[in-house]
Amino acid sequence: MADDNTNEVEAKHKSDLSPSDANIKPQDVNNMDEDRNKNTLAVYVQDTTSGSASPNINPVSREGTPPPLPPRPRHQLLEERPTSSGTLKLPKSGGRPSLQSKATTALSQQDIQSFYNGGKEVHSKPASRQLSFTNFGFGISRSGSDADDSASVKSFAPTLEAGADVESLLGEALQDQETPAWKAMGFRPDGLHSEETLFAEDPYFERAFKHEFDEVDEMKPDGSNEAIVMNQWRSKLKHFMILSSAGKPIYSRHGDDQLITNYIGIVQTLISFYQGAKNELKGFTAGDVRFVIMSKGPLNLVAISRLGESDGQLRNQLEALTRSPNLLYGLIVAGGRLVSVVRPKKHSLHPGDLHLIFNMLFEAGSVKAGGGENWIPLCLPGFNNTGFLYMYVSFLSLTQSSEPLNDRPASSAGDEDEVAILLISAEKEGFHEMRQMRDVLVEVATV
Amino acid sequence: MADSTGAAAPKPSSSVKLVLLGEAAVGKSSLVMRFVNNDFQENKEPTIGAAFLTQKCNLPTRTIKFEIWDTAGQERFASLAPMYYRNAQAALVVYDITKASSLTKAQHWVAELQRQASPGIVIALVGNKLDLANAGGAGESEDDADGVPDEEGDSDARKVPTKTAKAYADEESLLFFETSAKTGMNVAEVFTAIANAIPETQLKGPRGVGGQTTLGSGGQQQDASRVNLAGAGTAGAKEGCAC
Numbered sequence: 001m002a003d004d005n006t007n008e009v010e011a012k013h014k015s016d017l018s019p020s021d022a023n024i025k026p027q028d029v030n031n032m033d034e035d036r037n038k039n040t041l042a043v044y045v046q047d048t049t050s051g052s053a054s055p056n057i058n059p060v061s062r063e064g065t066p067p068p069l070p071p072r073p074r075h076q077l078l079e080e081r082p083t084s085s086g087t088l089k090l091p092k093s094g095g096r097p098s099l100q101s102k103a104t105t106a107l108s109q110q111d112i113q114s115f116y117n118g119g120k121e122v123h124s125k126p127a128s129r130q131l132s133f134t135n136f137g138f139g140i141s142r143s144g145s146d147a148d149d150s151a152s153v154k155s156f157a158p159t160l161e162a163g164a165d166v167e168s169l170l171g172e173a174l175q176d177q178e179t180p181a182w183k184a185m186g187f188r189p190d191g192l193h194s195e196e197t198l199f200a201e202d203p204y205f206e207r208a209f210k211h212e213f214d215e216v217d218e219m220k221p222d223g224s225n226e227a228i229v230m231n232q233w234r235s236k237l238k239h240f241m242i243l244s245s246a247g248k249p250i251y252s253r254h255g256d257d258q259l260i261t262n263y264i265g266i267v268q269t270l271i272s273f274y275q276g277a278k279n280e281l282k283g284f285t286a287g288d289v290r291f292v293i294m295s296k297g298p299l300n301l302v303a304i305s306r307l308g309e310s311d312g313q314l315r316n317q318l319e320a321l322t323r324s325p326n327l328l329y330g331l332i333v334a335g336g337r338l339v340s341v342v343r344p345k346k347h348s349l350h351p352g353d354l355h356l357i358f359n360m361l362f363e364a365g366s367v368k369a370g371g372g373e374n375w376i377p378l379c380l381p382g383f384n385n386t387g388f389l390y391m392y393v394s395f396l397s398l399t400q401s402s403e404p405l406n407d408r409p410a411s412s413a414g415d416e417d418e419v420a421i422l423l424i425s426a427e428k429e430g431f432h433e434m435r436q437m438r439d440v441l442v443e444v445a446t447v
Numbered sequence: 448m449a450d451s452t453g454a455a456a457p458k459p460s461s462s463v464k465l466v467l468l469g470e471a472a473v474g475k476s477s478l479v480m481r482f483v484n485n486d487f488q489e490n491k492e493p494t495i496g497a498a499f500l501t502q503k504c505n506l507p508t509r510t511i512k513f514e515i516w517d518t519a520g521q522e523r524f525a526s527l528a529p530m531y532y533r534n535a536q537a538a539l540v541v542y543d544i545t546k547a548s549s550l551t552k553a554q555h556w557v558a559e560l561q562r563q564a565s566p567g568i569v570i571a572l573v574g575n576k577l578d579l580a581n582a583g584g585a586g587e588s589e590d591d592a593d594g595v596p597d598e599e600g601d602s603d604a605r606k607v608p609t610k611t612a613k614a615y616a617d618e619e620s621l622l623f624f625e626t627s628a629k630t631g632m633n634v635a636e637v638f639t640a641i642a643n644a645i646p647e648t649q650l651k652g653p654r655g656v657g658g659q660t661t662l663g664s665g666g667q668q669q670d671a672s673r674v675n676l677a678g679a680g681t682a683g684a685k686e687g688c689a690c
Contacts, residue, residue: 367495372500372501374495374497374499375496377496377527378496390496428530435499
């Protein structure tokens with residue numbers, strides 16, 4: 001009987017994941033402590049075409065060495081896209097072999113750089129946001145020009161989180177109209193330089209970046225390692241915090257509540273001071289660090305970054321923090337490559353799983369050919385080999401605005417430049433929620 | 448024309464959730480593609496899970512927006528079907544006129560729908576691949592009147608006589624059509640007939656019951672199917688999760 005089967009799968013799945021209450025809504029402040037600490041966002045860029053993209057070391061996920069992804073044919077379209085569009089300019093050759101990736105999604109450094117081909121525009125930033133690593137908390141003094149530092153900081157900036165990268169992705173669709181955020185990124189399409197001069201080595205930054213996704217150590221009960229933990233925490237390049245309007249810590253990207261309480265207190269004081277004056281605090285700069293504050297109902301969200309991102313980018317990232325608990329993985333795929341991943345803190349996306357998804361999308365033609373949207377049950381063995389997840393797939397058209405591809409004749413084959421949004425949920429009934437999420441994502445990306 | 452859009456006068460518009468069911472390879476996806484995109488693909492690959500498409504259907508007095516769930520016909524996806532037909536206001540049960548067993552499967556689907564789906568669901572029985580049968584739809588029913596299929600000669604691949612299927616459809620009060628997704632014959636007519644058959648009282652606004660919320664049945668079923676992703680971070684990481 002069909003129904004019985006269904007329930008069995010559900011029950012199994014449920015027991016494998018968690019039996020606890022799933023109905024936590026983002027607005028439910030009381031429940032959010034637990035909830036938010038489990039989820040964070042990390043977005044990685046991956047070029048699945050390059051065989052070198054597989055990491056050997058995986059400090060975050062503690063998994064075994066993942067198998068390398070097989071090479072995928074390169075598509076000319078992406079590489080030869082005119083630079084005037086300023087999107088998705090993936091490099092033709094790996095200019096930099098260093099920097100292991102931090103997640104199983106096999107971050108390849110080349111791609112991050114490539115998204116920042118325009119990153120030389122240090123000077124378009126406000127002067128107050130000059131980036132320097134002399135006060136990085138490493139206790140290492142160094143000589144060297146600040147300009148070099150700035151350039152390399154920018155080039156390494158993993159700014160492609162959440163909405164921001166969607167924007168760059170869909171930039172093609174926008175044709176020549178520059179978006180404000182695009183401008184804010186200081187992107188100048190023709191200002192391409194050779195990678196050698198662009199990405200000057202900066203070992204200090206590299207070291208910091210390398211550890212950016214490491215977890216901060218647990219504080220020992222007696223507090224004996226406080227200084228070390230604090231140092232780890234302070235050396236992070238980017239922080240996100242969520243606190244209630246009353247100042248209660250709800251979420252922090254790094255470290256636990258105990259660790260951040262003091263800072264939350266300061267942030268809360270600043271926010272409420274300006275709120276008291278009926279003059280809401282949106283953001284400020286302290287040294288080389290940019291603070292962006294966003295109020296959302298009873299929540300205050302704070303982004304703290306040394307990575308030279310624009311306020312708009314940081315805001316987009318904060319938006320993405322308040323995503324539905326039903327979303328497990330969010331992926332953006334363009335031209336057969338993974339461009340962006342949103343995932344929970346505790347679950348990296350296993351390369352095998354990713355390969356499986358890609359195979360399904362691009363080798364079996366049925367998903368792509370159908371037009372419209374798909375809701376596909378699938379098992380990602382790397383995530384959980386005893387249960388099903390559900391994948392929402394929507395292919396977006398780059399050529400005709402941002403409308404879903406409902407009207408596209410399915411026979412048109414030259415679709416390697418297609419952008420697909422994949423939203424993976426454990427919620428069997430989550431189709432419409434994922435669908436709305438897609439709409440929001442597209443909206444954010446194109447407005 | 449069923450798929451024409453944009454009437455000048457604002458007509459009441461409502462969403463109708465429609466599900467396609469039927470054996471694998473009878474042409475469910477092709478029917479939808481013909482209806483939505485007016486396109487046809489040879490050798491289509493099997494659907495995985497389900498595809499969701501929308502298409503408007505203009506009636507003289509109102510506009511129906513079909514929210515179409517095109518389900519996978521393969522048996523291994525059968526257990527997912529309830530998720531798609533739950534709260535559906537209309538169903539297309541498709542069989543292949545060149546394959547007798549597909550009608551049997553279609554009858555099973557009809558029975559399941561009558562048992563499990565919403566009480567007022569409009570069901571259409573659709574025999575697809577009409578292009579493979581001999582031309583001359585009028586002659587068919589006469590020839591098949593004696594109940595012996597496939598007597599019209601070698602070129603006719605028809606295995607299910609129109610009369611047989613029609614009799615069954617009448618018995619169960621189903622709409623009945625024979626279509627060809629390949630030529631487009633009767634495809635729009637099916638959807639128009641369904642749109643007309645949906646009782647006015649069932650129609651809600653575009654955000655009505657039939658549209659947005661219909662994947663979930665509410666109540667117990669929905670709760671049971673929920674999985675706490677947040678909790679998975681702790682419990683799941685240690686036990687069920689292979690990470």
